[in-house]
Amino acid sequence: MGTLWYGKNGIKALALTNFQRAAYLKNQLSDLDNVQVITTDTCFNEFVVQFKQPLEKVLNHFHHLAIQPGVILEKDYSSLKNCLLVAVTETKSQDQLDRYIQAVRTIG
Amino acid sequence: MDKTIFEKSQEGQHAFSLPKNSGAFGNFFPPSYLLRQTALNLPEISEIDLTRHYSQLAQINRGIDTNFYPLGSCTMKLNPRINEYCAQFPAFTRIHPLAPDETIQGNLQIIHELIDMLCQVSGMADGTLLPNAGAQGEFIGLQMIGAYHRSQGDYERSEMLIPDNAHGTNPASAAMAGFKCISIRTNAEGDLDIDHLRSLVSSRTAGLMLTNPNTLGLFSSVIQEIAQIIHEQGGFLYYDGANLNSILNIVKPGKMGFDVMHINLHKTFSTPHGGGGPGSGPVLCNECLKFFLPIPKVVKNSTSYTVQWQDKKSIGQIATFHGNFSVYLRAFLYMKLHGHYGLRKIAEVAVLNANYLKHHLAKLFKVPYPQLCMHEFVVQADKYLQQGVRALDIAKRLLDYGVYAPTIYFPLIIKECMLFEPTESESKATLDEFIQIMTKIVNEIELNPELVKSAPHNQVVKRLDEVKAAKFPILKH
Numbered sequence: 244m245g246t247l248w249y250g251k252n253g254i255k256a257l258a259l260t261n262f263q264r265a266a267y268l269k270n271q272l273s274d275l276d277n278v279q280v281i282t283t284d285t286c287f288n289e290f291v292v293q294f295k296q297p298l299e300k301v302l303n304h305f306h307h308l309a310i311q312p313g314v315i316l317e318k319d320y321s322s323l324k325n326c327l328l329v330a331v332t333e334t335k336s337q338d339q340l341d342r343y344i345q346a347v348r349t350i351g
Numbered sequence: 352m353d354k355t356i357f358e359k360s361q362e363g364q365h366a367f368s369l370p371k372n373s374g375a376f377g378n379f380f381p382p383s384y385l386l387r388q389t390a391l392n393l394p395e396i397s398e399i400d401l402t403r404h405y406s407q408l409a410q411i412n413r414g415i416d417t418n419f420y421p422l423g424s425c426t427m428k429l430n431p432r433i434n435e436y437c438a439q440f441p442a443f444t445r446i447h448p449l450a451p452d453e454t455i456q457g458n459l460q461i462i463h464e465l466i467d468m469l470c471q472v473s474g475m476a477d478g479t480l481l482p483n484a485g486a487q488g489e490f491i492g493l494q495m496i497g498a499y500h501r502s503q504g505d506y507e508r509s510e511m512l513i514p515d516n517a518h519g520t521n522p523a524s525a526a527m528a529g530f531k532c533i534s535i536r537t538n539a540e541g542d543l544d545i546d547h548l549r550s551l552v553s554s555r556t557a558g559l560m561l562t563n564p565n566t567l568g569l570f571s572s573v574i575q576e577i578a579q580i581i582h583e584q585g586g587f588l589y590y591d592g593a594n595l596n597s598i599l600n601i602v603k604p605g606k607m608g609f610d611v612m613h614i615n616l617h618k619t620f621s622t623p624h625g626g627g628g629p630g631s632g633p634v635l636c637n638e639c640l641k642f643f644l645p646i647p648k649v650v651k652n653s654t655s656y657t658v659q660w661q662d663k664k665s666i667g668q669i670a671t672f673h674g675n676f677s678v679y680l681r682a683f684l685y686m687k688l689h690g691h692y693g694l695r696k697i698a699e700v701a702v703l704n705a706n707y708l709k710h711h712l713a714k715l716f717k718v719p720y721p722q723l724c725m726h727e728f729v730v731q732a733d734k735y736l737q738q739g740v741r742a743l744d745i746a747k748r749l750l751d752y753g754v755y756a757p758t759i760y761f762p763l764i765i766k767e768c769m770l771f772e773p774t775e776s777e778s779k780a781t782l783d784e785f786i787q788i789m790t791k792i793v794n795e796i797e798l799n800p801e802l803v804k805s806a807p808h809n810q811v812v813k814r815l816d817e818v819k820a821a822k823f824p825i826l827k828h
Contacts, residue, residue: 247356247401251393253367259381260369266379285382302451314449337373 257333261288264340265331271344272329278347281326289330291316291323296350298325304350310343356404357828360394366401392828411811413755415624419781421708423727423758423770424518424566426596426618433688434621434681443680448672452657459656462649462673465683466633472686472694473592473612474605475635479644481674485593488613488632489524489560494666495611495636495643496558496587497528502643502664508557508586514543516567516762518593521560530557537764541569541720543577552584562591563607564598564725566762566770568705578608587611587640595619596774597702597726600695604635611636620682631678645669700775701726704782708773711786715793719765727772729765735793738800742767745792747814748806752788 249257265288272292273280282290294301298315305312313327320326331340396404414420420427438444446455466478482488493511500508511530513521515537522532533551536544543561552559559581564570571577581588590604590612596619604612616622616631636644642664650659689697702725709718709728716730732742746756746769758770773782795802807813 244405246393247366247396248398249367249393250365251360251390251395253365253369254391254393256367256369260372260376262381263372263376263379267376270379285385287381306454311447311450311454315451333369336370337375 258287260333261331264333264335265289267337268329268331268335268340268343271340272347275344275347277350281323288332289328291326291328293323293326294350296325298327301325301327301350305346308342308346310346312343312346353404353407355828356396356401357392357394359396359400359404361397362395364395364397364400366396366398413750415776418753418755419773419777419785420755421757421771421773421785422755423568423729423772424593424761425624425758426593426615426726426772426774427624427755428596428618428621428774429776430621430623430681431685431688434684435623437684438677438680443677446676453655456656458673458676459649459658461680461683462676463651463656465679465686466635466649468683468686469614469633469635471691472600472603473590473595473614473635474603474607475612476605476638477641477644478633478635479648479674480631480633480679481645481647481670482613482632482634483670483675484628484630485613485615485617485632486520486524487669488615488634489520489589489591490527491645491666491669492589492611492613492634492636493524493528493530493558493560495634495640496589497530498643498664498666499587499640500557505585507555510553510555511557512548512551512559512581512586514561514565516565516764517560518562518566518591519761521591525560535559537565537567540722541565541567542571542573545573545576545580548577548580552580552586554584556581556584556586558587558589558610560589560591561609562594563604564594564727566594567720567729567765568597568724568727568770568772569720569722570598570725574607582608593618594726597698597705599698600691601698605637611640616679616682621685622678622681629675629678631675631682633679647673649673697775698726701773704773704775704777705771707779708771708782708786711782712771712789715789716769726774727770729762730769730771731765731767732769733767735796735800736767738796740796740800740803742769744803744806745769745796748792748795748803749788750807751809752791754785754788 269280269290272278277295279293281293313329316323316326316328415427446458462480469478482491509531510533511525512533512535515534525532536547538544563574578588587610588608590609592612592614595614613632613634617624643666646660646662646665646668648659650657705724705726705728709724712730716732717734719731732745742759746759749756760768761770
C-alpha cells in the first residue's frame with residue numbers, strides 16, 4: 244500500500260529526499276574532529292562513522308539527549324571498533340540532523 | 352470485476368506528499384551513473400481514488416468482521432479491538448529490532464511473560480516466540496526432536512508417525528525436517544488406532560505428531576496410553592496446537608504426556624489471520640528439550656532483561672530478530688485481559704457452541720461420529736449425491752446466504768466432508784440462523800438441486816475455475 248501511495252513519481256522523490264538528508268548529515272559530520280566518516284564512497288541512506296572516544300561514553304551522551312545515534316558494529320565486525328552505522332530517513336528534518344551534529348560536537 | 356489499480360492510473364495524479372526540502376539539502380544529488388533510466392511500473396493515482404479502490408475491495412471481502420465464519424480447523428474467532436488499539440502504540444511500533452537491550456526493557460518483559468503464560472496453559476517448561484507461523488513452529492519443534500536424538504548419539508530415528516487425519520502441515524513439516532512420514536490409521540470411533548500404532552512404533556521412531564482433540568473434533572480417551580507407547584520406545588510426542596482453543600485451562604498438553612508443541616496464535620489467541628500473515632507460531636517444550644530451543648532467548652536477571660544470542664546446544668537462529676513481535680503482542684494482551692478463568696470459559700463456550708450446532712445439523716446430514724465433540728465436528732454430506740449435490744455445492748450456496756463456508760474435503764478420511772467450527776464468539780441467535788439457512792439449502796436440494804449446484808448466484812463473481820486459477824495464475828500486471 245505504501246508503494247502505491249508513493250506511486251511512479253513519489254518513489255523517486257522519496258529516494259532523493261532520503262539521499263539528500265543522509266548526504267547532508269554525512270557531509271556535516273566529516274567536518275568534525277571527534278568523529279571520522281568511514282564510508283567515503285557515495286552512499287544512499289546510511290554510512291559508518293568512527294568515534295575518537297570510547298563508544299560507551301558516546302552512547303551515554305547521545306542517550307542523555309534522547310537520540311539513538313546508530314547501530315553498534317563491533318558486535319558483528321570486530322575490526323570496526325567504536326563504529327556506528329548511522330541511517331537517515333526522509334522523515335528527519337534539518338533541525339533533527341543539526342541536533343545530531345551538535346551532539347557529536349559536545350561529546351566531552 | 353472492478354478495474355485493477357494499474358488500470359485506474361491517470362498520468363499526473365499522485366497521492367504522496369513529502370517533507371519540504373530546506374536549502375541545505377538541495378546541494379546533494381546522487382551521481383548519474385547510479386540512477387535508473389526507466390520509471391517503475393507503478394500507477395499514478397490520487398489519494399482519494401486509492402482510498403476508494405481499497406475500501407471497495409475490502410467491502411467485497413468476507414471476513415470474521417462481516418460474516419459468520421465456521422471454517423473448521425481455523426478457529427475464526429473475534430479479534431478484540433482493544434488488542435489492535437494497544438498494538439498500535441508508538442512505543443511498540445517504532446522500536447528498532449537492533450535497539451540496545453536497555454532501551455527495550457518493556458518489550459523484553461512482554462516476551463518473557465508471554466512465554467511464561469503460554470507455558471502455564473500448555474503445561475510445558477520453556478518456549479520460544481520466534482517462529483513466524485504455526486507451520487514454522489512445527490518445523491522447529493521437529494528440529495528440536497532431531498537435535499535431541501543426535502545429542503544422545505542416536506542417528507537411527509528417522510521416522511515420524513502421523514495420523515491419517517492430521518493437518519496437512521504435519522507431514523509437510525516432518526518431511527522438511529528430514530523425517531520419513533508413517534501414517535497411522537483412525538479407528539471406527541474416530542480415535543487413533545492403538546493396535547496400528549503399536550505395530551509401527553520402533554527404535555526408528557523419532558516421534559508421533561498428534562493434535563488432541565483431533566481434526567474430527569474428538570478428544571482421545573487413550574492419550575496417556577499413546578504417550579506411554581511412544582515414550583517406551585524412546586520417541587517424543589509432538590502436540591499440534593492448532594486445536595488448543597477447546598482445552599484451554601481444562602487440560603494441558605504437558606499433562607497429557609506431550610513433550611513439545613507449537614501454538615497457532617491466530618487461532619486460540621485471537622491474533623488476526625491476516626490472509627496469510629504475518630503470523631506467529633510459538634514453540635513450547637518440556638525440560639528435556641528446552642536446551643535445543645532456538646536463539647535469541649530473553650533472560651530475566653534480578654532487575655532487568657537481556658537477550659542471549661549464543662547457546663551451544665540451540666538449533667540456532669530461525670527468524671530475524673525476535674520474530675513477529677507485533678503479532679504475539681496481541682496474544683499477550685488477549686491472555687492478560689482474559690486471565691486463567693476467562694481462558695477456560697473460552698474453551699467451554701467453544702465446545703458448547705460446537706455441540707449445539709452438531710446436534711441440529713445431525714438432523715440434516717450424516718454425522719459419522721455421533722458422540723460429544725470438542726470445538727469442531729465433521730458431517731458427511733454424501734446424502735444428496737443422488738441429486739448431484741456435493742459438499743462443494745452446499746459450501747458455495749452458503750455464500751449466497753451471507754455465511755462463509757465450513758472447511759470442506761478435510762479431514763481426507765471422511766467422504767464429502769464438511770468441518771464446522773463455530774467458536775466461542777458466536778451467539779445462539781447466530782447459530783440458530785445458520786441452522787435455518789442449512790435447513791433451507793437442504794430443502795432447495797430436494798426441490799431444485801440445480802439452484803445449489805450452480806451457486807453462488809449473488810456474489811461479485813460466480814463459481815470460479817479453481818484448477819485454471821492454480822495452473823495459469825496471472826501474477827503481474
